[in-house]
Amino acid sequence: MARRRLLIVTGKGGVGKTSVTAAIAIAAARGGAKVLACEMDGSGRLAASLGSPPVGFEPSTIALDDTIAVDAMSMDTERALREYVRLFVKIPFADRVGSLARIFDYVADAAPGVREILAIGKVCHEVRRDNYDLVVVDAESTGHVVSQIDAPRAMSEFVHSGVIAEQTGWMSEILEDAERTGVVVVTVAEGLPVSETGELIDTITSRTGVSVASVIVNRVPEAGLDRDSVKALTSARDRGIPSAAAVLAAAERADRASGVLGDLLGVAGDGVAGAVLPEIDFADDEAMIAAGLAEQVEALVAHLTNDAGGADE
Numbered sequence: 001m002a003r004r005r006l007l008i009v010t011g012k013g014g015v016g017k018t019s020v021t022a023a024i025a026i027a028a029a030r031g032g033a034k035v036l037a038c039e040m041d042g043s044g045r046l047a048a049s050l051g052s053p054p055v056g057f058e059p060s061t062i063a064l065d066d067t068i069a070v071d072a073m074s075m076d077t078e079r080a081l082r083e084y085v086r087l088f089v090k091i092p093f094a095d096r097v098g099s100l101a102r103i104f105d106y107v108a109d110a111a112p113g114v115r116e117i118l119a120i121g122k123v124c125h126e127v128r129r130d131n132y133d134l135v136v137v138d139a140e141s142t143g144h145v146v147s148q149i150d151a152p153r154a155m156s157e158f159v160h161s162g163v164i165a166e167q168t169g170w171m172s173e174i175l176e177d178a179e180r181t182g183v184v185v186v187t188v189a190e191g192l193p194v195s196e197t198g199e200l201i202d203t204i205t206s207r208t209g210v211s212v213a214s215v216i217v218n219r220v221p222e223a224g225l226d227r228d229s230v231k232a233l234t235s236a237r238d239r240g241i242p243s244a245a246a247v248l249a250a251a252e253r254a255d256r257a258s259g260v261l262g263d264l265l266g267v268a269g270d271g272v273a274g275a276v277l278p279e280i281d282f283a284d285d286e287a288m289i290a291a292g293l294a295e296q297v298e299a300l301v302a303h304l305t306n307d308a309g310g311a312d313e
C-alpha cells in the first residue's frame with residue numbers, strides 16, 4: 001500500500017495546478033506531515049497561494065497559523081547545479097566558481113534535458129535525504145511535464161555507466177516507485193482541457209515510468225438546477241441575458257464533472273484516486289482559494305500519503 005512521499009501536480013495551463021499544489025501542502029501539514037512545496041516555474045505564484053511573499057531556492061518556512069507551517073521553494077536550475085556540484089562532485093568552493101553560470105548555460109543549451117534533470121534531480125534529492133514527509137511539486141504544464149519527469153530515464157538511455165548513470169539511477173528509482181511517487185493530474189470539466197488531459201494521462205502512463213496517482217476535476221460549480229429552472233434560464237439566455245447564460249454554463253459544467261472524472265479515471269486505470277473540487281468564490285485572493293481547496297482535499301491527501309488509511313486501495 002502506498003505512502004507517497006512525492007506528489008507531482010500537473011495539467012493544462014490555468015486549470016489550477018498552483019492552487020491545488022498549495023491545497024495539498026496545507027492539507028498534508030494539517031494532517032501532521034512536514035511538507036516541502038516546490039514550484040518549478042519560478043513565478044512566485046505558489047508562495048502567494050500559501051499566503052507568503054515570493055520564496056527562493058532555499059526552502060523558507062511559511063506559517064499557516066500558530067501551529068501549522070509548510071516549507072516552500074522555487075526551482076532555480078543554476079542554483080540546483082551549484083548544489084549538485086557541491087554535494088556530489090565534492091568541490092567545496094563551487095559556490096565561488098563564478099564561471100559556472102556560463103558553463104551551465106553552454107551545457108544546458110547544448111544538451112537537451114539538462115535543465116529538466118537538474119530540476120527533477122533537486123526534487124528527488126529532497127525526497128531522498130528524508131527531511132520531509134511529503135514533497136509536493138507545482139510542476140510544468142502539459143507540454144513540458146513529461147520531459148521533466150522522464151528526464152532521468154531518457155538520460156540513462158544514453159549513459160550506461162559512470163557517475164551520471166549512477167545519478168540517474170537513484171532518481172529513476174524514486175520517480176518510478178509508485179509506492180512513493182505519484183502524479184496528480186488537474187483539469188477542469190470543459191471541452192478541450194478534458195481531451196488534452198486524457199492524452200496527458202495516457203502519455204505519462206505509457207511513455208514514462210512514473211505513475212498517475214490522482215485525477216482532479218477542479219472548479220466545478222455547485223450543481224442543482226431542476227428542469228423548470230433550466231427551461232426558464234434557457235429562454236432567458238436565448239433572449240440575450242448574460243447572467244442566465246453564465247448560470248446555465250455553470251450548471252452544465254457541474255453536470256459534466258462526474259462523467260468527465262469517470263472517463264479520465266478510465267484512461268488512468270485501476271487504483272487511481274479521483275476527486276472533484278468546487279469553484280471557490282473568493283474573487284482573486286489566491287491564499288483564500290488554496291485554503292478553501294485544502295479542506296476539500298484532506299481525504300484525498302490522507303489516502304495518497306497514509307498507508308494506514310489505504311484500506312480501499
Ligand SMILES: Nc1ncnc2c1ncn2[C@@H]1O[C@H](COP(=O)(O)OP(=O)(O)OP(=O)(O)O)[C@@H](O)[C@H]1O
Binds near residue numbers: 018277279
Ligand atoms: N477551485 C477554484 N475556485 C476558484 N478559483 C480557482 C480555483 N482553482 C484555481 N482558481 C483560480 O484560477 C486561477 C488559475 O489557477 P492556478 O494559478 O492555480 O492555475 P495554474 O494551473 O497553476 O496556472 P498556470 O498554468 O498559469 O501556472 C487562479 O487565479 C486561481 O486562484
Ligand SMILES: [Mg+2]
Binds near residue numbers: 017018019
Ligand atoms: Mg501555476
